[in-house]
Amino acid sequence: MPLLEAKDLTHVFPNGTIAIRDISLQVHAGEFVIIAGANGSGKTVFIRHLNGLLVPTKGKVLIDGEPIAKNIAKARRKIGLIFQDSDSQIVGQTVAEDVAFGPENLNLPVPEVDRIVRETLETVGLSDLSSQSPHTLSGGQKRKLAVAGVLAMKPNIIMFDEPFTGLDYPGVVQVLQQLVQLHKAGHTIILVTHELEKVLAHADRLLIIHKGELVEDGKPEDVISRTENYGVRIPLKNGEEVGEVTWLR
Amino acid sequence: MAQVTFFHYIHKDTILHRMDGRLKLLCMLLLSLSASLASEWWHYLAPLALVAIALIIAKLPIIALLKDMKFFAIIILIVMVTNAFTIAGDPIPYFPFESVSMQGVITGLRFAGRLTLIIMVCTIVTGTTSLLTFKNVIEWYLRPIPFIPEVRVATMINLTFVLIPVIFDSYTEMMNAQKSRCVELRKNPIKRVNFIVFPLLSRTLRRTDEIIYAMESRCYSEIRTRAIFKTNKIDWLILTICVAVLFFVIL
Numbered sequence: 001m002p003l004l005e006a007k008d009l010t011h012v013f014p015n016g017t018i019a020i021r022d023i024s025l026q027v028h029a030g031e032f033v034i035i036a037g038a039n040g041s042g043k044t045v046f047i048r049h050l051n052g053l054l055v056p057t058k059g060k061v062l063i064d065g066e067p068i069a070k071n072i073a074k075a076r077r078k079i080g081l082i083f084q085d086s087d088s089q090i091v092g093q094t095v096a097e098d099v100a101f102g103p104e105n106l107n108l109p110v111p112e113v114d115r116i117v118r119e120t121l122e123t124v125g126l127s128d129l130s131s132q133s134p135h136t137l138s139g140g141q142k143r144k145l146a147v148a149g150v151l152a153m154k155p156n157i158i159m160f161d162e163p164f165t166g167l168d169y170p171g172v173v174q175v176l177q178q179l180v181q182l183h184k185a186g187h188t189i190i191l192v193t194h195e196l197e198k199v200l201a202h203a204d205r206l207l208i209i210h211k212g213e214l215v216e217d218g219k220p221e222d223v224i225s226r227t228e229n230y231g232v233r234i235p236l237k238n239g240e241e242v243g244e245v246t247w248l249r
Numbered sequence: 250m251a252q253v254t255f256f257h258y259i260h261k262d263t264i265l266h267r268m269d270g271r272l273k274l275l276c277m278l279l280l281s282l283s284a285s286l287a288s289e290w291w292h293y294l295a296p297l298a299l300v301a302i303a304l305i306i307a308k309l310p311i312i313a314l315l316k317d318m319k320f321f322a323i324i325i326l327i328v329m330v331t332n333a334f335t336i337a338g339d340p341i342p343y344f345p346f347e348s349v350s351m352q353g354v355i356t357g358l359r360f361a362g363r364l365t366l367i368i369m370v371c372t373i374v375t376g377t378t379s380l381l382t383f384k385n386v387i388e389w390y391l392r393p394i395p396f397i398p399e400v401r402v403a404t405m406i407n408l409t410f411v412l413i414p415v416i417f418d419s420y421t422e423m424m425n426a427q428k429s430r431c432v433e434l435r436k437n438p439i440k441r442v443n444f445i446v447f448p449l450l451s452r453t454l455r456r457t458d459e460i461i462y463a464m465e466s467r468c469y470s471e472i473r474t475r476a477i478f479k480t481n482k483i484d485w486l487i488l489t490i491c492v493a494v495l496f497f498v499i500l
Contacts, residue, residue, distance in 0.1 A: 053462050073468050081466045087415055088459035091408065093380050102467040104474040113474055131260065135414045149467060 001065055002026035003188055004050065004079070004157060008059035011045055019045040020212045022059070027157070032189045032202055034220070037209040038231030043192045044084070046209060047159050050190070051079040077106070080150030084162040086142035095137070095145055096121065096130040102153040116152050124148045124178065140171030147178055158182060159190040164198055169247075172198055176248050196227070197235035201246035208232065258379050264487075265307040265377040269480040270386040272488045277374045279491040283498045284366035293362050295494045300369045309376045314369075321368055325361045332357030380410050385476035400471040408460070412453070419452055420445070 004027040011019045020042040027033055037043045048054040050061055052072040061068045061075075068075035083089045092098025096117050103113040121127045124144045129137065134145055143163060150158060160179065164172050180202055183189050193199065200206070206223045208216035210230040216223045221242045228234050235245050260266075265273070283296045304311055338352030378386075384403045391399035427444055435441050 048462070051466055053466055073470075076466055076468050083459065083463055083466075085456075085459060088456055089463040091411055091460065091464060093407065093410060097381055100474075101464075105468040105470045107470070107473055110474060110477050133414075153467060 002062075003029045003064065005062040005065075006046075006050065006059065007062070009046065009049055009056050009061065010058040011042075011049065011054060012057045018212055020049075020209070023209070023212075023214045024059075025207070025214065025217070027188060027190065029156070029188055030183075030186065031204050032183050033191070033205045033207060034196070034199065034203040035190065035192045035207045035209060036194050036196060036227065036230075036232045038194065041209045041231070042212040043209050044161055047081065047161060047190065047192055050159065051076050051081050053081070077153050078155055079157045079159060080153055080155035081159045082143075082146045082150055082161065082163060084165055086139070086146040089146045089149060090134045090142065093133060094131050095126055095134055095148075098134055098145060099148045099152050102149060106153070120148045120152045123151060138171070139167050140174045143167065143171070143175050144178065147182075151182075155187070157188040157190060159192070161192045162194075163191070164193060164195050172247055176202075176246070180248065194232050196224075196232065197245055198247045199245075200224070200235055201243050202248075257376065259309060259376050260379075261308045261377075263307050263377070264483055265303060265373070268377070268487065269478050269484045270378055270382040271389055271478055272480060272484045273374055273378060274386050274390075276488055276491040277370055279488075279495050280370045281367045283491075283495045284363045284370070286495075287359075287363065287498050290359075292498045293366065295497050296366055296370075299490065299494055300366060300373065303373050304369070307373055307377050309373065314372060318365075318368075321364070325364055328364060329354075329357035329361045332360055380407070385478075389476070389478070398471065400473065412456075412460075415456065416449070416453055419456075420449055423448055423452075 006023055006025045009023040010021050013019055023046060035043050035047070045054060049056055050068075052061070052068045052075050055069075063075050063078055090098050091101055099117045099120050100113050103116045108116070117130075118127070121130055124147055126141065126144055126148060129141065134142065137145060147158075163175050163179070167175065176199060179189060179191065179199070183202065191199065191203070196206075200220050203220050206216070206218065206220040206227075207214060208223065208227060208230045215230060216226060224234060224236065224242060236242070280296055280299065284293070287293050287296070304314075333349045333353040333356075334346075336350055336353035336356050338350030340347055341349060341351050341354070384407050387406060388399045388403035391397050391402060423445060432441060432444060435444075
């Protein structure tokens with residue numbers, strides 16, 4: 001049984017614009033899936049349906065075979081979403097307080113919240129900054145904090161929405177290392193990006209959304225030659241294999 | 250104002266920093282009340298002494314605080330002068346302004362003293378209490394009041410403080426972007442304000458939407474973990490001293 005399944009998802013905005021149309025998709029445990037597409041293709045709208053932030057006009061999302069609409073809180077615990085703009089995701093006045101936000105929402109006892117915060121900050125390497133204001137962190141550190149905020153909820157699936165946007169080279173490498181570590185630790189990863197050259201080597205599947213429709217879904221080496229038809233640059237240099245396309249050395 | 254020490258939390262490890270926030274807020278109210286009710290000059294001695302001791306114990310930067318008092322000096326001066334000119338009484342011999350009375354000057358000094366004391370008390374409390382503690386204390390005090398959603402109120406206060414630096418950053422960025430396109434050459438100040446206010450408002454609302462989505466995706470709930478407060482003997486002792494000061498003033 002797939003861990004996550006979308007069936008005929010369609011979302012129409014109140015002004016009549018069709019954001020996504022009839023998208024069906026299955027994600028299995030432990031997969032690393034990249035969703036690519038040009039700006040405005042509907043990638044963000046699609047993943048926001050996967051943890052119940054948006055309600056589809058038609059279709060449904062299932063997690064472990066159960067519709068997420070039945071228990072939204074459970075779906076959001078299981079599927080963490082890291083937003084494109086980390087500043088929008090940070091709600092705490094200190095790093096530790098922000099990580100505690102999720103566990104506190106789950107009404108966990110204070111000692112357990114403290115333990116989760118300590119462990120999560122250690123995992124992402126932000127323990128030394130726990131009492132700092134998130135506002136003072138660098139772009140890469142803010143992205144790490146956003147990941148920590150989601151990890152504290154102990155999700156099975158972690159979705160990243162354009163995680164490399166606005167980061168310098170060390171920032172991208174930091175985020176990439178974290179992505180690979182999380183995947184190795186057993187998390188299912190769904191990554192939305194159009195910057196395939198930074199990460200493609202680590203993916204098991206590559207999906208392309210074009211004008212709201214899922215137009216490609218397959219192994220990266222099978223799909224990669226057609227990405228430019230949909231406004232996504234082919235990341236391969238002359239003679240390069242898909243397995244070499246990464247900023248991690 | 251970013252470098253002003255007033256009303257900013259300064260992280261230290263002192264008795265006052267560790268004090269139970271609920272009692273600290275109560276002490277602030279008691280001392281402010283003492284300062285407001287003081288009628289004789291010697292009444293001010295007890296709260297003043299307590300504030301001085303608290304400043305030393307809290308290890309707050311006293312010189313920086315005194316320098317920053319200049320922001321309040323104008324208000325205090327206005328209070329003093331207004332009282333001196335408006336309260337009727339005996340004229341001051343050899344003083345050039347006849348409308349200034351002795352009683353007015355004394356009342357003005359008294360009000361200035363009260364205001365200074367209250368500002369100092371608030372500075373000590375805010376300087377030794379983190380915003381998170383404040384939020385938890387407000388939530389705790391609002392909890393018994395019916396029909397007030399205390400968690401929502403506390404979350405709103407928290408988000409306000411989170412958003413303020415972000416909005417300031419947006420403002421600076423937009424201002425610089427407009428300066429780079431010579432906005433200063435526009436003579437009409439209303440138009441210049443318009444160029445900033447509407448984009449800033451629209452960006453802030455969009456960001457607020459995103460924050461709501463982010464909070465929802467992390468299971469935001471009003472039934473959430475409650476803060477645990479710890480009260481020790483020293484906290485009770487400090488509260489008792491504040492109560493004693495109030496009695497000293499009113500009796």
